[in-house]
Amino acid sequence: xxxxxxxxxxxxxxxxxxxxxxxxxxxxxxxxxxxxxxxxxxxxxxxxxxxxxxxxxxxxxxxxxxxxxxxxxxxxxxxxxxxxxxxxxxxxxxxxxxxxxxxxxxxxxxxxxxxxxxxxxxxxxxxxxxxxxxxxxxxxxxxxxxxxxxxxxxxxxxxxxxxxxxxxxxxxxxxxxxxxxxxxxxxxxxxxxxxxxxxxxxxxxxxxxxxxxxxxxxxxxxxxxxxxxxxxxxxxxxxxxxxxxxxxxxxxxxxxxxxxxxxxxxxxxxxxxxxxxxxxxxxxxxxxxxxxxxxxxxxxxxxxxxxxxxxxxxxxxxxxxxxxxxxxxxxxxxxxxxxxxxxxxxxxx
Amino acid sequence: xxxxxxxxxxxxxxxxxxxxxxxxxxxxxxxxxxxxxxxxxxxxxxxxxxxxxxxxxxxxxxxxxxxxxxxxxxxxxxxxxxxxxxxxxxxxxxxxxxxxxxxxxxxxxxxxxxxxxxxxxxxxxxxxxxxxxxxxxxxxxxxxxxxxxxxxxxxxxxxxxxxxxxxxxxxxxxxxxxxxxxxxxxxxxxxxxxxxxxxxxxxxxxxxxxxxxxxxxxxxxxxxxxxxxxxxxxxxxxxxxxxxxxxxxxxxxxxxxx
Numbered sequence: 099x100x101x102x103x104x105x106x107x108x109x110x111x112x113x114x115x116x117x118x119x120x121x122x123x124x125x126x127x128x129x130x131x132x133x134x135x136x137x138x139x140x141x142x143x144x145x146x147x148x149x150x151x152x153x154x155x156x157x158x159x160x161x162x163x164x165x166x167x168x169x170x171x172x173x174x175x176x177x178x179x180x181x182x183x184x185x186x187x188x189x190x191x192x193x194x195x196x197x198x199x200x201x202x203x204x205x206x207x208x209x210x211x212x213x214x215x216x217x218x219x220x221x222x223x224x225x226x227x228x229x230x231x232x233x234x235x236x237x238x239x240x241x242x243x244x245x246x247x248x249x250x251x252x253x254x255x256x257x258x259x260x261x262x263x264x265x266x267x268x269x270x271x272x273x274x275x276x277x278x279x280x281x282x283x284x285x286x287x288x289x290x291x292x293x294x295x296x297x298x299x300x301x302x303x304x305x306x307x308x309x310x311x312x313x314x315x316x317x318x319x320x321x322x323x324x325x326x327x328x329x330x331x332x333x334x335x336x337x338x339x340x341x342x343x344x345x346x347x348x349x350x351x352x353x354x355x356x357x358x359x360x361x362x363x364x365x366x367x368x369x370x371x372x373x374x375x376x377x378x379x380x381x382x383x384x385x386x387x388x389x390x391x392x393x394x395x396x397x398x399x400x401x402x403x404x405x406x407x408x409x410x411x412x413x414x415x416x417x418x419x420x421x422x423x424x425x426x427x428x429x430x431x432x433x434x435x436x437x438x439x440x441x442x443x444x445x446x447x
Numbered sequence: 448x449x450x451x452x453x454x455x456x457x458x459x460x461x462x463x464x465x466x467x468x469x470x471x472x473x474x475x476x477x478x479x480x481x482x483x484x485x486x487x488x489x490x491x492x493x494x495x496x497x498x499x500x501x502x503x504x505x506x507x508x509x510x511x512x513x514x515x516x517x518x519x520x521x522x523x524x525x526x527x528x529x530x531x532x533x534x535x536x537x538x539x540x541x542x543x544x545x546x547x548x549x550x551x552x553x554x555x556x557x558x559x560x561x562x563x564x565x566x567x568x569x570x571x572x573x574x575x576x577x578x579x580x581x582x583x584x585x586x587x588x589x590x591x592x593x594x595x596x597x598x599x600x601x602x603x604x605x606x607x608x609x610x611x612x613x614x615x616x617x618x619x620x621x622x623x624x625x626x627x628x629x630x631x632x633x634x635x636x637x638x639x640x641x642x643x644x645x646x647x648x649x650x651x652x653x654x655x656x657x658x659x660x661x662x663x664x665x666x667x668x669x670x671x672x673x674x675x676x677x678x679x680x681x682x683x684x685x686x687x688x689x690x691x692x693x694x695x696x697x698x699x700x701x702x703x704x705x
Binding site: 142145146147167168172173174176178180182183184193194197198241242245 | 594596597599600601602603604605606607610614615618619
C-alpha cells in the first residue's frame with residue numbers, strides 16, 4: 099500500500115502542495131489533470147527521481163521518502179517511453195536484469211516470458227528505432243514489469259497511440275490490474291479514468307482538488323474544473339440574488355433558476371446534470387420544480403442514446419434514451435419544457 | 448559567393464603553393480631523414496597519449512558540467528576555456544613554472560627519478576594544457592544532448608549512477624566524445640608555442656620545422672612541413688572514418704529522441 103502524507107515540493111514557480119493520497123494494494127488509481135498540473139512531478143517523487151521538500155512517502159509500511167531510486171520497487175513508464183535507442187528490444191527488456199548481474203540464462207528466459215506476455219516476442223531482436231508507438235509502449239512496459247514492481251506508475255500511457263492500439267493497451271492494463279498489480283495512471287483524459295479506474299484523483303495547480311470513486315467524482319464534481327473534466331456541459335454563469343426567502347440565479351440570457359438552501363453570493367457557476375432534467379411537450383404541473391421553456395435546436399445520436407440540445411436563451415444538453423425519443427416523436431425546432439428539482443442543481447463559487 | 452570562395456582560396460592557396468614548391472627529390476630525401484621520422488612519430492604518439500590520459504578525467508568532468516548544478520559552475524566553465532584564449536607561449540611559461548624542478552609537479556617527477564622539462568611527459572602536459580578544452584566542451588555538449596529521461600529510466604530500472612553513466616550516457620554521447628578526442632589530438636599535435644618552451648628537445652614536428660626554418664631557411668623547412676601535414680591529415684582522416692562508422696546509427700538515435 100502507498101501512502102503520501104502532506105507532500106510539498108517547490109520547483110521554480112510551480113509547487114506541489116499538501117498532497118495526501120492513500121492507495122491500497124491492487125487498486126487502479128487514475129490521477130486526472132491538465133498538462134502542467136503537477137501529475138508527472140508527483141509520479142517522479144513517488145519513483146524517487148526527485149525528493150519532496152516536506153512530507154512522507156510510505157510504501158508497504160516502509161518510509162521510502164529518502165530511499166534510493168534503485169531500492170524502491172516502484173516502476174515508472176514515461177510518456178515518451180524512454181526506450182534506450184542504442185539497444186535492441188531484447189537489450190532494453192534485459193537491462194534491469196543485467197544491471198542486477200543476473201546470469202545470462204535466466205535473463206533470456208525471463209525476457210522471453212515478459213515478451214510473450216506483452217505480445218512482442220517477434221520483435222525481440224529488432225532495433226528500437228523503427229518500432230511503432232504501440233510497440234515501444236509494450237517494450238517499456240515489459241522492461242518495467244520484469245523488475246516486479248510493487249507499484250506501477252504510468253505517465254500518459256495513451257498520449258501517442260491511435261484508438262485501436264489504445265483499446266488493446268487498456269485491455270492489457272486492466273488484466274494486469276486484475277492479476278494484482280497496483281497502478282497509478284496519470285492522464286488528462288477523463289475517458290481513460292472512467293474506463294480504467296477504481297479510484298480517481300483530480301489534480302490542479304499542484305493540489306489534489308477531489309478524490310473518490312469514479313461515480314463520486316463524476317456525479318458530484320466539487321468545482322468547475324472537475325465538472326469540465328466530468329464531461330458536464332450544462333454549466334451556466336449566474337448572478338445569485340435572494341429576495342423574500344427566494345434565492346434565484348439568473349444567467350446573462352435571462353434564464354432563471356430557483357435555488358434552494360444556497361446562500362446568495364454574487365457570481366457563481368451553476369451546474370445541472372443532464373440526467374436530472376425531464377423533458378416534456380406539455381408544461382409540467384409541479385410548481386416546486388424548476389421549469390424552463392425552450393426550443394429543440396439539435397438532435398443527434400450519442401453514446402447514451404440521443405442528445406437533444408434545447409435553446410432556452412442558453413443551451414441545455416439533455417441525454418434521452420432512444421425509446422423516449424421515439425415515443426415522443428421529437429423533432430428539431432419544437433417547443434419543449436424542461437423540469438428539474440432545485441436539489442439537483444450544483445452551485446460552485 | 449565570391450567572398451566565400453576567396454576565404455577558401457586563402458586557406459588552400461598557401462598550402463597548395465607549399466606542395467608545388469616542394470620538389471620530389473627533396474621530399475624523398477626528407478622522408479628518409481631519421482630526424483624527421485623521429486620527430487613526426489614523437490608528435491603523434493605524445494599527442495595521442497596526452498589525449499588518452501586526459502580523457503579519463505575530462506570525460507567525467509564534461510558529464511558533471513552537462514548534468515549537475517554546483518556552485519561556481521560558470522566560473523569553472525570559464526577556467527576550462529581559458530587555455531584557448533591565452534597566448535600559447537604564455538601558457539608554456541606558466542606551465543614551465545609548474546613542472547620545472549622547483550615547481551610542484553616537477554618536484555614530484557624528480558622524486559620519481561626524471562625531469563619533466565625536455566621530456567615527452569612534459570611535452571604531453573604542454574599539449575594537453577592547450578588542447579583539453581576541445582575534448583571537454585565537445586563531450587559536454589554530447590552528454591547534454593542525451594535525453595535526461597533515458598538516464599532517469601535507467602535509474603528507475605535499478606542501475607547505479609555509475610552503471611547509468613557507462614551503459615546509457617557514455618554510449619549515447621560517444622560520437623561527440625570521439626569528435627572531441629580527435630579535435631584534442633589534432634590540436635595537441637600541431638601545438639608549437641607551449642611545447643617549445645617546455646621542451647626544445649626532443650623535437651616535436653612543429654619545433655623541428657621552426658628550427659629548420661630559422662637555421663637553414665624556407666626551402667629546407669618546406670619538405671618537413673609537407674611531410675608532417677600529410678601524416679597528420681592521414682591520421683585525421685583515418686580517425687574520422689573510424690568514428691563515422693558509429694555515426695550512421697547515432698543519427699537515427701538523434702532523430703528519435705528529438
